[in-house]
Amino acid sequence: MAIKHLTEEQIRTWSAEEKDRWWLANVFRGNMPQLTLRSAFTGFLLGGFLSATNLYIGAKTGWTLGVGLTAVILAFAAFKALSAIGAAKDFTILENNAMQSIATSAGYMTGPLISGIAAYMMVVNVVMPWHQMMLFNVVLSILGVLVAFPLKRRFINEEQQPFPEGRACGVLLDTLYTSEAAVGLFKAKVLVISALVAGFIKFLSGENFQTFIQAKIFGRPKVVWVAEHLDHWYYNGRTEIFRLWGEKGLDPRQVGLSPTLELAMFGAGGLTGLRACTNMFLGMLLCWGVLVPIVTMNGDIAPRSGSVEMGTAVWSQRDTLAKWPLWPGIGLIVCASLVSFFAKPKVIISAFTGLFTKKKAQQDVLKDIELPLWVSLVGIPITGALGVWMAHEWFGVDWVLGALAIPLTIVLTLIAVNATALTSITPTGSMSKITQLTFGAMAPGHAPTNLMTACITTEVASNASNLLMDIKPGYMLGAKPRHQVIGHIIGIFAGAIASTPLFYFLFLSDKSKADLPMAERLVSDTFSFAGAVQWKGISDLISGGTMSSLPQSAQIAMVTGAVLGILFEIVRIVTKNKSPALPLAFGLGFVLPPDSVMAMFAGAAFFAFMHRLFRKDERSFGHRLWIGTHEPICAGLIAGSALVGIGDVLTKAFLL
Secondary structure, eight states: OOOOOOOHHHHHHSOHHHHHHHHHHHTOOTTSOOSOHHHHHHHHHHHHHHHHHHHHHHHHHSOOOOOHHHHHHHHHHHHHHHHHTTSSOOOOHHHHHHHHHHHHHHHGGGTGGGTHHHHHHHHHTOOOOHHHHHHHHHHHHHHHHHHHHHHHIIIIIISOOOOHHHHHHHHHHHHHHHSOHHHHHHHHHHHHHHHHHHHHHHHHHOHHHHIIIIIIISOOOOOOSSOSBTTHHHHTTOSSOOOBTSTTSBOGGGGTOOOBOOHHHHHHHHHHOHHHHHHHHHHHIIIIIIIHHHHHHTTSSOOSBSOTTTTOOBOOHHHHHHHTTHHHHHHHHHHHHHHHHHTOHHHHHHHHTTSSSOOOOOOOTTTTTSOOHHHHHHHHHHHHHHHHHHHHHHHOOOHHHHHHHHHHHHHHHHHHHHHHHHHSOOOHHHHHHHHHHHHHHHSTTOHHHHHHHHHHHHHHHHHHHHHHHHHHHHHHHTOOHHHHHHHHHHHHHHHHHHHHHHHHHHHSOOGGGTTSOHHHHHOOSSOOOHHHHHHHHHHHHHHSSHHHHSOHHHHHHHHHHHHHHHHHHHHHHHTTTOSSOOHHHHHHHHHSOHHHHHHHHHHHHHHHHHHHHHSSOTTSHHIIIIITTHHHHHHHHHHHHHHHHHHHHHHHHHTO
């Protein structure tokens, strides 16, 4: 069934009251069950599980993935199955929509954990108490909700902004509940099967699982059934191996150029797309395949132990990253991000258009279902003051600087929401850097100030933007806005309860690393914490002292990376995004683990090939599988591999 919507002319010419009356008469489904106990409970559980997968992916790559579509499909299939056996009634379309608001909100709660909070712990070299981590995250997320809702009327009701990802979720919900049930069930089956396959392979390649089962339970020598490194077959038993840059060069495995069977990254690449993944792959080859071996042979990067000439050197990707590749990567990413941000003055200006213009008084026909404005007017000062108090008491941020972060947060949130409304991309990376640079200049000797104020602005802006993205499908389908607000807050607590203890179990439970610096406890060859490493790098530069300790080649590379980032981003903008170069993605190839980049590129290339192979034959099973269920397959690979990977880490922490 086609979703009812206003025409472009109606959006342009009708008053806000006329639009609200039309929506109330033609779209609103006030009597349909929405935020029920079962939808809240389902969203709470799914959100908790999916926030775990986001934490795993985020620690590997530095970004989070949307989990709304995955949650929608899983909930649809689960209640369809329960309905078939008479155990429960089928979900209504609005119950599923309310559920996805909860699950999506929970999934995004991992953002600060893999960026600002992790960077803070690396910089000050302390383990943040769990209650501070959880409460700070929750307060900032609730502040984001309170900031978002006054903007909802303008961006969604009045301007009818697209919010593309939210619109896609609304279309998916409409398709599932108005088409044949087989359409949704097929997507769900594919998602579950791909998750089971990925999870099973991860289990067979999991060293800790196999150690516990074979050695601890059965007392037999451990055998890992599936080699995680795909080039294991080549190197096994060979004394002569291919080396980078001659006989005395590096073994490619020493710098991470060893492809792995990481299906979570394979699925993430499928969602990211071939263009971005190709740029990351080329950046990785240039950095880790060319530049790192050269500067290593020149002595700018020293191994942990052993001799390069004798081929006995032992490297750590973490140490290598900090000594060289991080800096040209940061130069590229920061400068390209800022150029991209300030190159769109219309987006920035339009964010504030109409805020201070006097409007004709109109009757509020939605006052009984919208969140009252007074809730935000009262809640923002109270919640903001609480966040400033936490920043001062727990992290030593000056009262005045903490208070200044709140108005900057409002400004950046307006810009972020406007960008999300048009593109579904929330520029949190750019915003965090703007805040770090701003407050770093105000307090250059106090790193926690620039880190935690950036945490405030970024988390609030991100949460507000994501909330409006979640509300878009509800508006399309006729849901009650108040219910989605409540659902979003439920999701905040679900994500905090699930992700906070998991953070400690995954990254801080290894007793053998208890005496190491925090940077070495968090960052490993398995988890790059690329986002947090970038935050820390910028903070170190602001605080001073880092540049003088870097090799001259790294300083030259950082300046070169910055110049190239600016030039390539200008070319991308001038060509209206038709240039093949994506400087942000290219820079990520420098700071992400090479094996993760290779897996993502393989996933993107595989799905691009399948699309090309089956796109013309729309009636074929290949088209139905690889194109029609592209996103469910990728989501299943990510969920299955990530959840079992988390289990493998926890097995080492608690059972070995």
